[in-house]
Amino acid sequence: MQNRDAVFLEDFCPKLRVRRWRQSLHTFTGESCIYCGKPSESIDHVLPRSRGGLSITENCVPACLSCNGHKSDAEAFDWYRRQRFYDPRRAMAIRAWMDGDLRLAIRLLEWAQPQIDKNQARSKDYSTDWDFQAA
Template sequence: MHNRDAVFLDELCPKLRVRRWRQSLHIYTGKSCIYCGKPSESIDHILPRARGGLSVTENCVPACLSCNGHKSDADVFDWYRRQRFYDPRRAMAIRAWMDGDLRLALRLLQWAHPQDASLPKPDGGMELSFQPA
């Protein structure tokens, strides 16, 4: 049997594939909110779906419920600059994430909180190229 002939569980259950993708986003940032650094509990669309944002890796970031709810459908950088926890390194990480440079985004997040050992190393080999259907 060849690999191309195999049927994978992800193909039979698309919800499982989306769940794994969402979990990988949280793991990639050390289960912390990309905006404030608190534990992430949800996925936020950088460009809100209400404004045409897609559910792709480059547009979805882990966020705490507070940041996700407060940001709502506002422009991410206008909203973020007004927050008391604003950090230019995190803002650069968000921009790098949007541009698809997840390694740079992770380095910037590590720079923002160097004592946080929960973040994986930038060259950890984790690849997030999945885009849910």
């Protein structure tokens, strides 16, 4: 059977593909909010959908409900600079994420959270084949 002849479960259930994509975003950051570092519970659009932002990997970041709700449809960097928990390393990670360099973003997030065991973070299965697709 050739690869193009294969039938995948995602072909029959598109919602499963979206669910796996959302879970992979949380996995990249160790299930922590990209803004404040608390456990992530939602996906935030850096450029809000109301301002033309797309639901693609470069524009969607894991966020806690507090940050996601407080940011609302504000521009991410202006909003983030005004927060008490602002960290320039996280701001650089958000910029790297938006530029599509997820490896650099993950490194910067590890640097911003030194309490995470480096060996534990590197032992996670981060695939080098990143699928950039619309949700």
